[in-house]
Amino acid sequence: MQRWDRVEAFIEVVRLGAFNAAAERLRVSSSHVSRLVSQLESQLDTPLLYRTTRRISLTEAGRLYYQHCHHLFDGFREAEAAVKELQTRPSGLLGLTCATTFGERYLAPLVHDFMRLHPQLEVKMHFTNRQVDIIDEGFDIAIRMGTLQDSTLIARRLCERREFVVGSPDYFRHHGQPHALSELSRHRCLVGTREYWRFDVDGVRREIRVDGPWRGNSGPALLDAALKGLGLAQLPGYYVDEHLASGDLISVLDPYQHDDTAVWAVYPRHRHRSPKVRQFLDYLVDSLGPRLPGNARGR
Template sequence: MTPWDGVHEFVQVVEIGSFTRAAESLGVSKSFISKQVTDLENRLGVRLLQRTTRQVSLTPEGEVFYRNCREMVEAFERAQGLVSEMQEQPTGLLRIALNNTYGVEFMATAVAEFASTYDKLTVEVVTSLTDSDLVGDANDVTIRYGQQEDSSLYARQIGHQSFCLCATPAYFRKHGRPTNLAELKEHNCLTNRSGYWHFNSAGGTMKVKVNGTWKCDDGSGIVAAARCGLGLAQLPVVFVRRELRTGQLVALEEDWSFFDRDVWVVYGHKQNLSLKVQLLLNFLTQRFERAEQRPQRFTLPDTWQDLE
């Protein structure tokens, strides 16, 4: 039993003026209505209604209680209307977490395009160099990459983030181009502090230890070193699209040199998703088809969808 038990039935009786008709409107028995109201009166310790064979009227205490219950009913109806409106037109705050290791411009552009179509929606983009805690950081969704290990969360794959091996033309002229994985040991490899690169393999992903004189956990730092001709870098194709377009960097084009990492939208609940999250999932799924990115296909588009 809750403090709300009997309140709805009491309001119906008052507004309809009859236990019988109140029962009919709610689709329950008259005895059920009577018991609910009686139990409510017993909990409050007062009589709310005067009952006769011909009519039902409010006691002074009942009038005060009814006025306040009516206000609560109206507040509930307003809240219900707001929720219904939100399910027709997304409103409020949508908090999206992005991993900033390789910059956020590409993904943030897509999110901004989504937000531009809904003027009642406020979008807050949270960035960090590590994957954000979806629940602990109060995010609606987070964009993650690679294999997802947290089985308590739900995720939808929206595409791939393809990595290429690239360097300046001057570096390749001086050191040559590697033609297989084994030849990477002959090159100065610009990496994060782990010193590993990843590549596609028949079993999924292959982890390869490489060596070099430059290590940086921020992708921008690796790009800077690559542009200076310091060595060979493994970077997302979309992250270096300007450098590839202008010729500052040149990418290898052989299949072995690429790594295609899955991109996921992670969210906390599968059932009763808010409209704003549903719309974002659908938008990103359509925007980013699961196509691999290869430099030789470029006119260097700004969206994955063009890579067909």
């Protein structure tokens, strides 16, 4: 059987012109390199090198053997480099799931930008307001908003997500503005996917059940109802920021705004070892917050 360490020692001696240089490259002793080359010569039953105290040179057999063998180790190094590159660049299929509106507005453009940076990557995006079991359904990452439920999944905070209680000027003209949480029971509250709203009272999270004439599971529909004066809504900043700036909506109860909510990426523990997952999450952390309306608005 061929001993590749002997062949590698011989090739490095020829390339570098000295046993000590080859030993330094291979991180072994000079005597070990000399012994490997001697073993190779014995194996081939012919001398490959002329050795003197000043220099080494190739025999005819050594020259022929070098010509046939040196490209093999070049190929080995190229193969190692290719595997290492595969381990450091995003490639393969990246499966993502996210709530529909957030995914369409904010996640998809970032995914497309990331794909332009890494054209070897394939992506499958699935937008739904249903909470997907990413392990059973074969996704790498789920993007979730708000306060996370306890889970065996790993969660990474991508950016802040601030929620505002808002109403239209027309609604406030008819019903007045609430200044305390206890006043919410007297207001028409538009109910989305949660039947309670979250607030912060002296550093403690408080959840208040709300009720009103409208219920739905669509953020854009909830926003439209609030803009048309049907009641108060609690919505994240990326829905309402432009309407607060224009005056079409007014934010109330800001002193009670809670700050334990965020945009999260959740994924199975072992997936973070994948370059496509790790680098995409890093990209989202760097890119999502600055693009998300409402995060910079003060209390």
